[in-house]
Amino acid sequence: MSGPNTNYDPVEVAALEPAAVQAAVDAALAAIAAASSLDELKAARTAHQGEKSPLALANREIGALPPSAKAEAGKRVGQARGRVGQALAARQAELEAERDERILVEERVDVTVPALRRRLGARHPIELVAQRLVDSFVGMGWEVAEGPELEAEWLNFDALNLGPDHPARQMQDTFFLDPVDSGLVLRTHTSPVQIRTMLEKEPPIYIVAPGKVFRTDDLDATHTPVFHQIECLAVDKGLTMAHLRGAIDAFVQIMFGEGTRTRVRASYFPFTEPSMETDFVCFACHGSGSTTPGSAAQCRTCGGSGWIELGGSGMVNRKVLAACGIDPDVYSGFAFGLGIERALMLRHGVQGMHEMVEGDVRFSQQFGMEV
Ligand SMILES: [Zn+2]
Incomplete structure (x- = not known):
């Protein structure tokens, strides 16, 4: 340059x-x-x-x-x-x-294209009912307890005073795992959660245990091989049948409305002594047994008896407490439970098990987010 x-x-x-x-x-x-x-x-x-x-x-x-x-x-x-x-x-x-x-x-936007709408899901009513009951008991200071669905045979049966000859241990009721001497079953009830809790914790114990349970039943209108239970267990000093009845009444009123009356009948379960069945007044006919007052037409909900069977309960058997290392001379306990599917069928008039297990979201949507 x-x-x-x-x-x-x-x-x-x-x-x-x-x-x-x-x-x-x-x-x-x-x-x-x-x-x-x-x-x-x-x-x-x-x-x-x-x-x-x-x-x-x-x-x-x-x-x-x-x-x-x-x-x-x-x-x-x-x-x-x-x-x-x-x-x-x-x-x-x-x-x-x-x-x-x-x-x-x-960046073209075609305003004439139909909007992509995905059907909203819904929580399953079984889950909603279980949650409602759990929430109510948690509100009273109880704790939620859970256990495995694949359970040790000893916890599922023996610890609950269900001896080797008990009918519930027969092959037609229980899913055993191969090999059979593995000692494992798909739990047939939520009661082993009670045993696990008593083995792990010192009283006082107040737990509510919801969960899936399994029986070798075929699916039909009233049976399903997988269903849901909710159980409550209390272990403390000085608990009596009066406390059990009070807890059941609270449970029933949460589920079926304030003022729902209950009655008890003597019964037998291996893991409670004494044992009882609880009935509650039919919410459809209010105990009259008839849909229209004065008429002969039977109430379909309770079959005309005026009462509906809730489920089993009782004072925890001394043998069960002892098997869990709890001194039955110092502590007493009570337990009660029910099947959630049955509660749902009763409370909402669901006709059969099929609707509950088939997973059609239109069924769940009827219940909204609250039942
Ligand atoms: Zn009725």
């Missing part, structure tokens, strides 16, 4: 030769045509039109030419720069148009 002078060096101003200028223009046009994006075009602009581009350097050399040569060289370089500038502007316009077209296509 040189300032104006009269003794120019032909080598220094070689960039002004027609062939060199043409080569710079050709290179610029090729790069501009090859630019396939605005970013690439920007790079081509810097390389061929920027301060360090061959044509800009050539332009600066014009000053070094003798006055007689300046006009011709200036015209040559000026035309070359003009052609490059035009090519850049034209390609810029093309690429911008392409970009705008692409954005219009990519």
Whole structure:
């Protein structure tokens, strides 16, 4: 690069030769045509039109030419720069148009397309009923206890005073795991959770245990091989049948409404002594046994008896307490439970087990988020 002078060096101003200028223009046009994006075009602009581009350097050399040569060289370089500038502007316009077209296509919103609507799910009513009962007992200070569905045979039967000859241990009731001498079963009730709790914790114990249980029944209107129970267990000093009845009354009123009366009948369960069955007044006919007062038509909910069977209960058998390391001379306990499917059938008039196990969301949606 040189300032104006009269003794120019032909080598220094070689960039002004027609062939060199043409080569710079050709290179610029090729790069501009090859630019396939605005970013690439920007790079081509810097390389061929920027301060360090061959044509800009050539332009600066014009000053070094003798006055007689300046006009011709200036015209040559000026035309070359003009052609490059035009090519850049034209390609810029093309690429911008392409970009705008692409954005219009990519960001197109077809307001006539139907909205994608996914059917909302719903919590299963079995879960809702269980949660309602659990919440109520937690509100009274009870704790939730859970146990495994695959259970040790000893916890499922022996510890609950269900001896080896008890009918519940027969193969037709229980899912045993291969090999049979593994001593594992799919739990047939939630009662082993009581045993686990008593083995792990010192009294006082107040637990509510909801969960899945398994029996080898075929699915029909009133049976299902997998169903749900909820059991309550209390172990403390001085607990009596009066406390048991109070707890059951609270349970029933949560489930079937305030003021629902109960009655008890003597019964037998291996793990409670004494044992009883609890009935509660039919919520449909309020104990009259008839749907319309004074008529002979039997209430369908209770079969005309005016009472509905709730489930078994009793004072925890001394043998069960002792098996769990709790001194039955110091502590006493009571337990009660019910099948959640049965409660749901009663409370909402669900006709059969099929509806509850088939998983059709339309069934669950009827119950909303609260039952
Ligand atoms: Zn009734």
